[in-house]
Amino acid sequence: MFFRAWQRLSSVVLGLALAPAAMADWGLNMPQGITEVSQSIFELHMLIFWICVWIGVVVFGVMFYSIFKHRKSKGAVASKFHESLGLELLWTAVPTVILIAMAVPATSVLIQMYDTTNSDVDIKITGHQWKWQYDYLGEDVGFFSNLTTTDDEIYNRTEKGENYLEEVDNHVVVPTGKKVRFLITSNDVIHAWWVPEIAVKKDAIPGYINESWAMIPEGQEGIYRGKCAELCGVQHGFMPIVLEAVTADEYQVWLDDQRAGKVAEAAAAQGDFSYDELMVEGAAVYARSCAGCHGTEGQGMGSIFPALAGSPMALNDMAGHIDIVINGKPGSAMQSFSAQLTDVEIAAVITFERNAWGNDTGETVTPKMIIDAKK
Amino acid sequence: MSKQQSTLRKLLSFVQSVLAGLVGIQSNKKREEDFNDGGLERMVYVGLGTLVLFLIIVITAVNSALPG
Structure with missing residues (x-):
């Protein structure tokens, strides 16, 4: 039995x-x-x-x-030895x-x-509160990857999408059949870059570069999702990773598109934009890059993230406003957006902040003003 | 038993004691013998020799495991 x-x-x-x-x-x-x-x-x-x-x-x-x-009821006696x-x-x-x-x-x-030697592609990954930055070393390609899930989904004002909290504006694209080396670091606090399907999970530590690698086999093209795996602040759950594996040929086309896009962005910054165009673009940029800290209605968040609605800087100090968006504020959570946003986007978002939620200054900040401020 | 044989036997006994110390297993009888025999100096030498041997084994193992 x-x-x-x-x-x-x-x-x-x-x-x-x-x-x-x-x-x-x-x-x-x-x-x-x-x-x-x-x-x-x-x-x-x-x-x-x-x-x-x-x-x-x-x-x-x-x-x-x-x-x-050897239970006691059977009369077992413990043997004693040293x-x-x-x-x-x-x-x-x-x-x-x-x-x-x-x-x-x-x-x-x-x-x-x-074994990170003999890589074909090198990507520097920098963690920020709360987004990832990707730089393709030697390719002159780099971008930020921001969460695209809307506040309406997060706060249950609308139905949650298929990839809730797992979709970003810019995917990190890698070629299949090539060894891709990841150099992982951080700009502020400790994050961790984690994509389970490629078995890469590395801490992103300020002032330190961790290395890892992956070679996605040919035929495994597709989207692979990951997330930050180190508690990094209030929006830790809002900085997902979307890795897109494409064929080597498609990867080259994508690199060319990225470079062309950069040239087009620089040219666009020299153009003229109307107040309405800047407000529309600014609202989108604000929702994506600023609302997380300063609130969807510019109301701020506690004493750490100041309100922008009615803020003296947004109402009276345009130079200071441009400066803080471009350079950030040392010693505070306000980071520099100089590399994160294009000149057009910075101009648009400042214009938006100076005219939304009753600020109504009527002022327009142009991309040319941003280019001049950066000099 | 010649003097040479006796010295060799003692040395082997020390080696055995040191190896036993490495894994933490030693009989009471052998432990008492070690303490009564004296020869602390020799025990330390054998211990140091074993430590060097251990380090060589670890370094060799790591180097053989690493590529290149």
């Missing part, structure tokens, strides 16, 4: 051991991912998991068997062998994970 039950339990455990993929699909296990490294990590994880399971089964099995077999050299050697040697058996594959995977 006992033997049959034990046999049945062993069959279940063995069945589970042989079906790691099924467990991953179940959703309780870690994802297998799409890269060679992620597969290696998954296999290592399963190996260690089953070693632990079998240790547990053996240790608790012996323990419960002993408790049952030392047992053989037993002590056994319980030292067995864990040592098990640890070495685990260390060998673990070391192999770690070496694979940390």
Whole structure:
């Protein structure tokens, strides 16, 4: 009876051991991912998991068997001895062998994970409160990646979209079949860049550069989502990562588009914009880049993020207003938007802030004024 | 037993004691012998030698595991 039950339990455990993929699909296990490294990590994880399971089964099995077999009601008497050299050697040697058996594959995977040499593409990733900045080294391409989920979705004023809190304006695009090296750092507090499907999770630490890499196999083109994995402030949950894997050819086209877009932006900044155009653009930029701290209606947030509605700076000090948006305010949470926004966007958002929520100054800030202020 | 054999036996006994110390397993009898025999100086030398050997093993293992 006992033997049959034990046999049945062993069959279940063995069945589970042989079906790691099924467990991953179940959703309780870690994802297998799409890269060679992620597969290696998954296999290592399963190996260690089953070693632990079998240790547990053996240790608790012996323990419960002993408790049952040598119970007091059967008249068992505890044997009293001080030392047992053989037993002590056994319980030292067995864990040592098990640890070495685990260390060998673990070391192999770690070496694979940390080998960032011979990369084809290098991307510097900088964490900001609360967005990611991507710079493609040597390609003259760089941008910020901002959350696009609207406040209406966040505050339940409208239905939540399919990729709620998981969509951004600019995807980080990588080619498949190429080794991509990520250089990860931070501009303010500690963040962590995490995309589970490529098994990359690295802390972004101010003043320090962490490295990692991934090679997404050809044929695995698609969107892979991740998030900040280090509590980094009030909007920690609002800085997702969207990684887009494309073919090498598509990647080259995308790089060319990015460079062309940059040239077009610079040319656009020299053009003339009407008050209405700046207000429309400014409202969009404000919602995306400013509302998180200063509030959707410019009402501010506590004593840390000042209100812009009725603010003396927004009403009377245009030079100061331009300066604080371009350069930020040292010692405060107000960061520099010089690299985050284009000249047109900065002009638009300042115009918007000086005329929205009853500020009504009637003043227009042009992109040319921003270019001059940056000199 | 010649004097040479006796010295070798003692040395092996010290090595065994040091190795036992490394893994934390030693019988009471052997421990008492070690304390009664004296030879603290020799024990320290054997201990230091074992430590150097351990470091060499670790460094070799790490270097052989690392690529290049």
